[in-house]
Amino acid sequence: MKNSKYKIRKGWEYRFIYKNGRRKSNRFFVLYYIKNNLGYSRFGISASKKLGNAVKRNRVKRLIREVIRLRDDIKGMGMDIVLVARDGMLGIKFKDADEAFGNLIKHLGA
RNA sequence: UAAGUAAGACAGAUGAUCGCCUCGUCAGUUAUGACGGGGAGGAAAGUCCGAACUCCAGAGGACAUGGUGCUGGGUAACGCCCAGUGGGGGUGACCCUAAGGAAAGUGCCACAGAAAAUAAACCGCCAGGAAGAUGCUAUGCAUCUUCCUGGUAAGGGUGAAACGGCGAGGUAAGAGCUCACCGCUCCGUUGGCGACAAGGGAGGCACGGUAAACCCCACCAGGAGCAAGACCAAAUAGGAAAACGUUUCAGGGUAGAAAUAUCCUGAUGAAGGCCUGUCCGGCCAAGGUUUUCGGGUUAGGUCGCUUAAGGUUCCGGGAAACCGGGAUCUCAGAGGAAUGAUCAUCGCCCCUUCAAGGGUAACCUGAUAGGGGAACAAAACUCGGCUUAUUUCUUACUUAGUCC
């Protein structure tokens, strides 16, 4: 139960963020973000059917979760963030994903 | 050594650090924390079959629709499995097999071919007759050509397929016309639970193919599906169930003095709804009154939800699938969905390097070091199968080559 409040779960929440949020991207993923008023950040991960079968999609989602887990700075920002995986994520290592995510969120605080 | 066939096993291991899901215990008003247990597969996949479970519908019958289709067994059940029979393939180990009925009926069989199914007769073959030509030993005979009548189905040619095959006899030419062998049909015998097999006798050729064409026969199927369904909660809204009662008209009967009440028949309402394919057959009744208090909806919650046709192991029965009994274990149950990340060591495979060994040589084996790689694939109610994807290995067997 303790993690469920950090998750974005409902379809209309995703649609709201896609429509009203800002967007950044590189070849590994697309990042949508918008300020919320909760005092903590919430995350959603999307891996579409284009990426491959269930095993590949799960692998990608786990990598993204691990990347987020190890970055405490972003959790206190008070943002709703959706990460959409692109097919560049297939077959990469944790280090590359972490580096790419770091570059993407570098200037997010402002 | 190479190629192959059949069974079976595995799905890298261990440790450290940081995390995820869930259950139990304890602490806590909650949020949560601590400790302990558990946490994807052989296919979890495709969703192609079969069940369990749940709700709906059930008087009954007939038809339709769909499925299955050699025999015997196994199973909760199956289109699955085991064993066998027939047929087919392979040198072989072995594999494949939708394998009932074409003498119940209907349809189809393009092109080619004379003819594609009650047989028929194009080129032919043979006999008789007529006409003509030629020759000769000349009122005739022989040969050839054309026509007519008849007998044939051997041969030719077409086709995927041509009304038994092949050989001999027989004949004017031929023909199961006769005979042997094979095939076919019928009737006994023996073996087998049976599919069927073996062998015998008789008949005398009759019966083309196609049923994954319609169909016939035998057997099996009610429908939907865990988002099934059950309960709780709040808000909104005013509905739901039961009982009473129940359209109009015409004719007739009964009670009554009559008004009227009630019953029957027909039409109308009614070309309705329900009986979850259709029909027969059956059932129901709008509005209204009375009584009762529930019913529906929902990005809510709980249950269903994992102790089961269960796993492991031992014994017994059976040729096997499988069955019976004993012991023992509890082993994911979740929100759009939890198993990951980093590092180390060992093991496996590949490439490069090269100490050393073998060989006349090409080359082969390979300590060490470095680098790279490790398949297919994620539970969504649960089981039994099938199908498809896919890594590494073991055992047995077959064929071929070489050596002893």
Next chain:
RNA sequence: UGGGGCGUCGACAAGCGGUAAGUCACGAGAUUUUGGAUCUCGCAUCCGGAGGUUCGAAUCCUCCCGCCCCAG
């Protein structure tokens, strides 16, 4: 999760046991000074894939692959 449908040339498509229609596009030629328009000719041979039934399969059967739609 359950149910239903479709794959035929580059595009749209007909054919549903007997030689794979047609339109547009494309290529070649004719016509024209050139282009367009017009005319003639050509263009599937692996009918999504693999097996099977049949003498013969795009068509019938089985299993896969891809795409689309519907219910909640």
